[in-house]
Amino acid sequence: MDERISTGIPGLDAVLNGGLIGGRVYLLKGGPGVGKTTLGMHFAMAGVAKGESVLYVTLEELAANIRADFGRMGFPVNDPRFNLIDATPTVEKYVLMKDPFETFAEGLEALRNAVVERYREVRYSRIVIDPITMLKLPAASELDYRREFLAFMKSMARLRITVLMTSELEGADVEEYLADGVVEMLTFESHGRLMRGIRVKKLRGSSFDPAIHPYEITDRGIVVYHDRLLTDH
Ligand SMILES: Nc1ncnc2c1ncn2[C@@H]1O[C@H](COP(=O)(O)OP(=O)(O)OP(=O)(O)O)[C@@H](O)[C@H]1O
Ligand SMILES: [Mg+2]
Numbered sequence: 001m002d003e004r005i006s007t008g009i010p011g012l013d014a015v016l017n018g019g020l021i022g023g024r025v026y027l028l029k030g031g032p033g034v035g036k037t038t039l040g041m042h043f044a045m046a047g048v049a050k051g052e053s054v055l056y057v058t059l060e061e062l063a064a065n066i067r068a069d070f071g072r073m074g075f076p077v078n079d080p081r082f083n084l085i086d087a088t089p090t091v092e093k094y095v096l097m098k099d100p101f102e103t104f105a106e107g108l109e110a111l112r113n114a115v116v117e118r119y120r121e122v123r124y125s126r127i128v129i130d131p132i133t134m135l136k137l138p139a140a141s142e143l144d145y146r147r148e149f150l151a152f153m154k155s156m157a158r159l160r161i162t163v164l165m166t167s168e169l170e171g172a173d174v175e176e177y178l179a180d181g182v183v184e185m186l187t188f189e190s191h192g193r194l195m196r197g198i199r200v201k202k203l204r205g206s207s208f209d210p211a212i213h214p215y216e217i218t219d220r221g222i223v224v225y226h227d228r229l230l231t232d233h
Contacts, residue, residue: 004016004018004021005019005020005021005046005126006020006046007019007020007043007046008042008043008044008049009221009224010224011213011215011223012183012226014224015198015199015200015211015224015226016203016208017206017208020181021180021206022160023157023159024157024162024163024180024181024204024205025153025156025163025165025178026164026179026180026181027172027181027182028040028164028166028182028183028185029166029167029168029169029172029183029184029185030166030184030185030186031168031169031186032168034185034186035196035222036166037058038073038222039166039183039222040130040164040166041066041073042222043126044128045082047125047126048079048082051081053125054082054083054125055085055122056083056084056085056130057085057087057111057128057129058085058087058088058130059129059131059133059134060130060131064086066084073219074221083122083124089134107136107138107139107148108132108135108139108148108152109148112151112155115127115155115156115159115161124161125160126163127156127161128164129166131166131167131168132175133167133168133172136175142174149174149175149178150178153178153180176202180203180205182202183198183199183200184198184199185198186198186199188230195214195230196214196216197213197215198213198214199212199213211229211230212230213225213226213230
């Protein structure tokens with residue numbers, strides 16, 4: 001069996017029949033507030049726990065807020081192996097200039113180049129891009145974006161880096177086709193209650209459990225109930 005990469009959430013690894021396949025690019029889709037950033041944090045920290053260097057590129061939420069919120073949840077946000085890059089457009093240019101990843105917000109191609117260039121120095125095993133939307137916008141056309149995306153996948157495969165990209169529920173069709181796997185986080189209303197469900201939509205190279213499983217966001221992060229279906233309550 002191929003090496004499986006833990007998502008950091010045992011229940012989700014079970015739904016994925018053991019975890020993600022390494023060196024590939026995955027898309028995590030979901031509406032506002034469903035827990036995409038939290039899941040990205042679990043994935044990143046599972047690498048840190050194994051002694052790996054990981055890169056977390058935040059493009060919409062300020063890094064300071066991420067550190068504060070997820071530090072409170074018990075994630076080791078100050079571990080030197082956890083490289084959090086703030087590429088939000090609100091960050092002052094001079095701050096970005098100090099950072100070798102200043103070009104991050106310029107698009108997927110710039111991100112790829114930055115990671116490849118620095119690989120000798122920092123061997124990231126995992127990268128989270130949260131969300132991919134901001135790196136898609138600079139592409140001149142959809143064709144250009146597809147090319148950039150495929151080149152990115154190729155480089156990541158070569159360097160054996162596993163990538164998780166988050167995106168909104170709507171408008172990530174290109175990524176859904178191109179990515180090696182797609183996970184969706186959904187919300188439903190049932191008898192006035194909000195129900196959260198997660199499902200794997202696609203996982204190239206592997207079978208998976210296609211059911212929608214309930215999950216919760218707790219003060220320690222996300223728990224996925226792989227042995228329950230969303231309808232059981
Ligand atoms: N301690 C906690 N207990 C329960 N729920 C929590 C806790 N902390 C945060 N949450 C919930 O987690 C959700 C936010 O998670 P997260 O930021 O990961 O979502 P997101 O999908 O990334 O959101 P966005 O679309 O804004 O990027 C909120 O709905 C919040 O209520
Ligand atoms: Mg988020």
